Amino acid sequence: MKILVYPHDLKMGGSQMNAIEIAAAVQGQGHDVVVFGQPGPLVEYIGDLGLEFIESPAVRRRPSLAAAKKLRHLVESRSVEVLHGYEWPPSLECHLAARQKEGPAVVSTVMSMAVAPFLPASLPLTVGTHQIAAVEQASGRSAVTVLEPPVDVTRNRPGLRLDQDSFRMRWGIRPGAQVVVIVSRLAYQLKLEGIFSAIDVVSGLARGRDVQLLIVGDGPARAEVTCRAEQTNSSHDRKVVLLTGELDDPRAAYDIGDVCLGMGGSALRAMAFAKPLVVQGELGFWELLTPVSVDRFLWQGWYGVGQDKERGRAQLGRILSELLTNPACRAELGEYGLSLVRDRFSLERAADTQIGIYSKALRDRTTFAAAPNTDWRAAARFVNYEGRRLLARWTGREASDDFNSRPIAARASLVGRNAP
Template sequence: MRVLVCPHQLGMGGSQLNAIEMASAIRKYGHDPVVYSAPGVLTEILRDTDLEWVQAPAPDAPALAWSRGLAQTARDLRADLLHVYEWRPSLQAAFSSVRRLPTLMSVMAMDVPPFLPTHLPLVVGTPELQRRMLAQGRHAHLVEPPVDLGLHQSTGAAATAAARERWGIPDGALVISAVTMLTTALEKLQGVLEAIRVADRMAATRPVRLLIAGDGEGSEAVQRRAAAVNAHHGWTVVQPVGFQLDTSSVYQAADIVLGMGSSALKGMAHGKPLVVHGEAGFWKTMDEDSAPEFLDAGWYGRGGAGIGDLARSLEHLAADPAVRRRLGAYGQRLVTGRYGLDTAAEQLASIYVDTALERVDRSTMVRSLARSAAGSARYFTSMRFGSVVAREQWAREGAIA
């Protein structure tokens, strides 16, 4: 099938990388994907895959430019199926002139915005979220976030030494790595700032290097805080390295990885022990006891003691290399056995066939779109005129602006 794949953008992020990697991998199952998206920092990765790419306006461009371009591209390519990622492209596709084209939505956030059309099939990334969507009457498939094991996999002590040399990390330093967007969405920035505070404390008693890869609106705050901590100690404790197109060396250099979602999985793929970050002070070490909740609900969480939990997790892991090795090997086995890119691509190939064969009657579609229009209107009104609390509530429901 000719599949038009629409990531919501080509900026750095797990969903966008997932869209590109899955589009590339799906070709071995006989599908012919074409990517429709505005350019961004991931354009280089997209070009390296040799996927056909149609450049789109930004999804929030005025005058429905994105939707009109989508319709024209679908006609020109004679697309058989549309695969849209995240809520904004999903809405625009549902209300555009391609609404009769078989369409699959993927939402890789930790929740699904309630205003998304209910008549379109949906892909989510955790078993717990799939169960909730099925209970709401949605047609929900499960494809867990895939990891390219050819790129993200531990290659031994020599590779770790080379990665540390690249980043100028001295022998004997305990390296804590975080690959994340420096944004307030899902409290990622807050988590990085908490990690800087803990690294500052730990540096009083041992050589520590907190290696931070990523950018966003919080970059300046992170740079300022890192400079202050480093000046206080007289050596580099916190090392922000900005956006990295290839993050493998950041993971490989680590003794411990901090992260959520696909970043957490990539850290484990490299054989590193993981402390999972979430919202409202959530930090928890991935181990044999906590793994079942993460496998079911996703590599994320809500609620905790914040910096206290993070400090206890890092101190415990820092003090015991044997525990780090055991948990690193355990996490690597989980990722290798469950989250490989080939496994996910095979699942998606089957979902594409089901989606193409599915038919929705007109009355069901009309009711779904009417409900979606009313809900999305409330969302956009809140974004423009609502309180900070209202906007935060929408973000918790997956409608991250």
Template sequence: MKILVYPHAMELGGSQLNAIELAAAVRDLGHQVAIIGEDGPLSRRVEELGLERMAIPAQRRRPSPAVAKQLRALVRQYDIDIIHGYEWPPALDAVAAVFPNERAVAICTIMSMAVAPFLPGNMPLIVGTEALRQHTARKRSGPTYLIEPPVDMKANSPGQPVREFRDRFLGSTHQTIDIGVVCRLVPELKLEGVLTAVDVVGELGLRWPVRLVITGDGDARDQVAQRAAAANQRAGREVVVLTGELVDPRPAYDAADIMLGMGGSALRALAFGKPLVVQGEQAFWQLLTPDSVDLFLSQGWYGIGNGTGGAERLRAILEPLIMDSALRENLGEYGRQLALRRFSLERAALLQEEIYRSALASRHTSAVRQATVGARSAVLLASHKVRRKVDRMRGTAKSDDMNAVTLAAEAMKEERRP
């Protein structure tokens, strides 16, 4: 098969890194695979994996008629079979590119917990959690598949250049218990938990030799840096360190003794054999253990709390981990074995290959049907953009969580039932 993979961005992030690494794994199964995307930090990863990258403008509308036109030309020029868009803007570009061409098929992967209601209902869709698959499949005519976010277990494994990382950011001696966070520092999803972690580890640092190491960058960096400076001043030492964004953050995972994270970052923490505290929203924190794993396998590596007591909850999780090295080791090994068994890149590539074959086998849809579905999507997309514009004017705009909060809240309700 000839496959063109279109990540939603080329900045560091879980969805786009999954798109690129999974593209390379599918290529290794014997297919021709290329990436289409703007120049960005992940261009280096594309190059390292030996994938061809076709360029698009960084400044563009989302979705972009110009990119859809470019995709259509590429389909004709190279006889492409599959255009695989990650998240909804690339997916809609892909749909526009193949209409009404029945030779190529557009496929969408959503790695967040948010499936846009304006995605074409007959489009093959891949999601990252079983709860989301069930929730979404009830509302769609097309197939909805599950591929849990994969991890390249060979690339993400102990043995990284930790000494160089510590020398650069932490000092040459390792005399602290380092609690790591690798994430984009943005207001949506992440900021609440990062600020809570700064405050909690800053407080714990008054009693124990602990340190919070935050790897990442983004619009909220100044806010995080201010909170970190205050924690460092109270502790009288550097109890919170900001490394900034790293093109290759693997040493940051490997150098940590405990990891905090959500989504793809949480899974990479498992690959490195680190005890994992899963971060969510509204004061959600939960330690991964054999007792809590089913919750995350259902709803994903994320959660919704009740909005109160987040600092107390995180402190109660971290204190036993700080005091007990054997507990850290046991939970880290449990997480790594879970990742090897369930989240390997090779397993995900085989599943994705089968989805591609199934989509090609059932691709024939009448032009009238395609036009009807496309028109409905266009109307829903226009309504969504108008609502977002009005919300921004009112100052009430929120992240596009769609059904994320509802799903996570439902999962937590189930978890609390006796």
């Protein structure tokens, strides 16, 4: 198959990493894959994995007619059979590019915490959790597949030569200090509340033990996180909270941690390094991954919603205190997470599933002319969405992370269950 993969951008992020790594694994099984998009930090990684990169036109508004036009040209000049958009803007642009007789198959992957309601129902959809799939199927979508975020367990594993000594020296990690690690985008939605809670909890623990919190990542909330970290360090007269900013290769951070906090793909990468994982969510959600708690995460994804921020901080404090004083428990839970990732979340398994999705989409592809009703309904919903977003911008209430600000897990009553 000739496949074009189109991530929503090429900055560091879980959805983008999934898109690129799965694309490389699919190419490794004998298919012709190119990656399309706006240049960004991940372009070098695309080349390192042996993938061809094609630059899209400059994008100002989404969906972009210029991007759709370039995609249509590539379909014709390269005989592309499958257009694969990640998240709603590329998915709509791929859909627009394929609106022609005998057009390519189009598939969409959404790794956000909820699916945009204006994605056409005729579009084959892949989501990251069984809970989101259930909601989409209940809304009338029939072509919904679950593909859990994969991990390259060859590049992410214990025992790699990652030069921990140099990493510790560069970022000010004290010899003998225990390290709690967060690798995360510093975003207002989903992330910031948990990062602040982790800073406060580790600050409290640091009064009685030598522990440091290592935060890896960048984003719109960096100034707020930096300010909170500086205030914490000043109160201790030593560095308790360390900020690295964005790292092109954060593997050494996972490798150096005694405990990792995280959600989504970051949580899975921590498990791949055999680290005990505390899953981060919102409204005070913190839960330790164990054989007892795992079913919840396999259903709703590596995320959750609590009920009280203060209670959540206390819960995180108890979990970290127990883990940091119990090396045997850390080792046991780390091995459990590593085994789970290798058995269920490997990149090879994800590539097999993705190839199956492409093959089915080619067999079942639907042209625009064959599905006008779903397209017009989707267009009406998009106009409604744009109107509400414009109103929110005027009133200062716009959510910067779009559908991640309205996660399905926070609306579990829609499907009436919390575990499989």
